Amino acid sequence: MAFDVGGGSQRGVRPSMNVTPLVDVVLVLLIIFMVMTPMLTRQLPMQVTPKAEEDQAPPPADAPPPVVLSIGVDGQARINGEVVEAGQVVARLQRALNARPDKVVFFDAPDEVPYGKAIALLDTVKGGGIEGLSLLGEPLD
Amino acid sequence: MSSPESILWAPRRAVLPQVVVAPASRSGSGAPKPVHVEDDAPKRRAPLKPEINVTPLVDVVLVLLIIFMVVTPQMEAGVSVKLPQAAHAESGAHEAKSPITLSVTAQGRLFLEKDPMELEALTAKLKAMEPGTPLVVKADEGAPYGKVRTLVRALRDAGLSGASLQVLERKGGG
Numbered sequence: 012m013a014f015d016v017g018g019g020s021q022r023g024v025r026p027s028m029n030v031t032p033l034v035d036v037v038l039v040l041l042i043i044f045m046v047m048t049p050m051l052t053r054q055l056p057m058q059v060t061p062k063a064e065e066d067q068a069p070p071p072a073d074a075p076p077p078v079v080l081s082i083g084v085d086g087q088a089r090i091n092g093e094v095v096e097a098g099q100v101v102a103r104l105q106r107a108l109n110a111r112p113d114k115v116v117f118f119d120a121p122d123e124v125p126y127g128k129a130i131a132l133l134d135t136v137k138g139g140g141i142e143g144l145s146l147l148g149e150p151l152d
Numbered sequence: 153m154s155s156p157e158s159i160l161w162a163p164r165r166a167v168l169p170q171v172v173v174a175p176a177s178r179s180g181s182g183a184p185k186p187v188h189v190e191d192d193a194p195k196r197r198a199p200l201k202p203e204i205n206v207t208p209l210v211d212v213v214l215v216l217l218i219i220f221m222v223v224t225p226q227m228e229a230g231v232s233v234k235l236p237q238a239a240h241a242e243s244g245a246h247e248a249k250s251p252i253t254l255s256v257t258a259q260g261r262l263f264l265e266k267d268p269m270e271l272e273a274l275t276a277k278l279k280a281m282e283p284g285t286p287l288v289v290k291a292d293e294g295a296p297y298g299k300v301r302t303l304v305r306a307l308r309d310a311g312l313s314g315a316s317l318q319v320l321e322r323k324g325g326g
Contacts, residue, residue, distance in 0.1 A: 030210060034206060034210055037214060037217055038213060041213060041220065044217070044224060052243075052288075052318055053238065053241035053242065053318070053321045054241055054242055054288065054316035054317060054318050054319065055238055055240075055241050055242070055316065055319055056315075056316045056317075057314060057315055057316065057317055058313060059308050059312060059313055059315060061313070062309070119301065120297040120301075121297065122296055122299075123297075123298070124296070124297045125293060125296065126291045126292065126293055126294070126295040126296070126297055127293030127294065129297050129300070130236040130237075130293070130317065130319060131236070133238075133317070134238035134239060134240050134241070134319075137238075137241075138239060146301075146304045147301070147304070148301065148305035148307075148308040149301075149305065150301065
């Protein structure tokens, strides 16, 4: 495969360019771009905590409390209101979940906390193997 | 493309002998006269060499490549926000249905796909959605969490059970 770049067929040696490698590389680049485009997005799947039913029976008094993870304005993680060190969050959550039949961690953060910090904490929890993360629709007290 | 080398070099081989022959004929006549290579060449080489003109192909492919490179960053669903990074996110490419994208900008404005929306209108739209539609939440990493929570409440009020938070993959696993 070659195309003429000069018209000099009368001069003897004709300069010609081998474009096969060029087409090769460009086609591969094109396919890479087409395939990669939808695969660039990554997601953290979350549940949304359903609204409490009006006629729902209150949980028994001796039931273990739900596990609520939150993040303070200071950036520190809290489990059920208690400040927990960043390295301890996953271990503490797992211990708290073992006492409960549902393996759900509820999450909320104050209004002014940047979303990026909330994601960083959720990512840590997710990395610890805790899958049942549920976002709360109402702010914590 | 099986043997590009042979196609590339075949015409040159056919022409080469003329380079040797041509000066001899010129020196004999004394004056440089045009050598009719084109007339002689077909007789010397094999009848017809099949050749593909790849110039249009290269043209089209290069243009496609440039279009893809330019359009790829703009093709993202929803509005453009600075996504937070996460190391343990899952690939979102396995969804069968194309997801609906909800965006929260750094200023806290809500968008359904690319349309700015107030919370009430958004809740109504979400309620009208058929159940099972995958939802993707794109929030700016600087957006106040309170705005994200209003979106979560809208999802809850619409009776939806879950959504995926879109993030960028953090490089290096951290």
